[in-house]
Amino acid sequence: MVKKTIELLSPVGSFDCLQAAIKAGADAIYFGVEQLNMRTRSSGGFSISDIQEVAAICKKAGIRSYITLNTVMYEHDMQLLQTILKEVKKRGIDAVIASDFAVIEYCRQLQIPLHISTQANVSNIEAVQFFSAFADVVVLARELTLKQVAHISKEIKRKHIIGPAGQLVKLEAFVHGALCMAVSGKCYLSLHSQNASANRGACIQNCRRTYTVTDTETQESLLIDHEYIMSPKDLCTIDMLDQLLLSGISVLKIEGRSKGSDYVFTTTQCYREAINAIEDKAYTTEKIENWMKRLATVYNRGFWEGYYLGRKMGEWASQPGSVATEKKVYVGRGSKYYPRKKIGEFLIESGTVKVGDQLMISGPQLGMAREQMLTLTVNGVLADQAVKGDKITFPVEAKITVKDKLYKIIDN
Secondary structure (H helix, E strand, C coil): CCCCCCEEEEECCCHHHHHHHHHHCCCEEEEEECCCCCCHHHHCCECHHHHHHHHHHHHHHCCEEEEECCCCCCHHHHHHHHHHHHHHHHHCCCEEEECCHHHHHHHHHHCCCEEECHHHCECCHHHHHHHCCCCCEEEECCCCCHHHHHHHHHHHHHCCCECCCCCECEEEEEEEECCCCCHHHCCCHHHHHHCCCHHHCCCCCHHHCCCEEECCCCCCEEECCCCEEEEECEEECCCCHHHHHHCCCCEEEECCCCCCHHHHHHHHHHHHHHHHHHHCCCCCHHHHHHHHHHHCCCCCCCEECCCCCCCCCCCEECCCCCCCCEEEEEEEEEEEEECCCCEEEEEECCCCEECCCEEEEEECCCEEEEEECCCEEECCEEECEECCCCEEEEECCCCCCCCCEEEEEEEC
């Protein structure tokens, strides 16, 4: 029996994604600021000045907020690190996710709750026991099997390993999203080739490229075709989530701070439904098939179950980018909102919109919403199609601003 104490943790790289995670049913979110997190290059993240707003939005929504400070820290980072942590303490962010001992020590001094990052590569009970002096949650290495996870969980209870909050240390694990060919993401390929360290959030993803293997004696070359041998498929555990929960995981973490609001909303919603189904003893094959189909519509490079079932090697992606079954194409942006009638107005800036099209809105207040254009109002008149320069209107619950983007969803 799975207890109703499971936390669903969603990735947030923008205010659009934050609202999407809340709407989809996340229990907590994690985000990064400035250059001291592992998604600095890919997501842009938030600034220090955004911490107050993130904390306020999460508190109002009744969810927890965690900040990632999980890069390698150098001496010149200490001033920025202390500035961020003082703001974290002041604004009431619920915890810091870190692996560097400088961050751990500053969190101890400031009495900020700490979660140990997967970058610490925790793979045994001795490591959990060591970190329990500083942290209430430990994110396990991504390469563990369910059997290994279950053993660690059992030993925490047997040895009664207590964290600073006075409760048993909780285990956190990734359940969905991108994986790295390196152990717990500690890759040096980008650093060696372009002097851009993945461990400083600057990975340029060399592994997503096509390579040729050359025999140094004969100089004969072989193009590696069909598989990107350094680029694993994405982790997906929704079809074995019941087993993962029974192993003792308390926090289910979705990867994807560099992904869009559609990805955050869809993955969070599917895993929320799956957790609820397991708790209600309604976790069925039919529901799993439906979740898998929906997860396939947003960014992914193919799915596999990771190392949880004992795999020794990864499954490699068949192409460098996404194989999502749907694609979003930018068509316009918000221009005006009529609050009494709850009507949003959008300016078409690219392509066309026709009656019957599936549209998606992404915005910092709305999060993510999808609409099918059953009727189309163009420049105040019913029409069959809108083109560049036209303004279209349709009902939207949240206030529309110029920051909102409008996309057309098409089959990929």
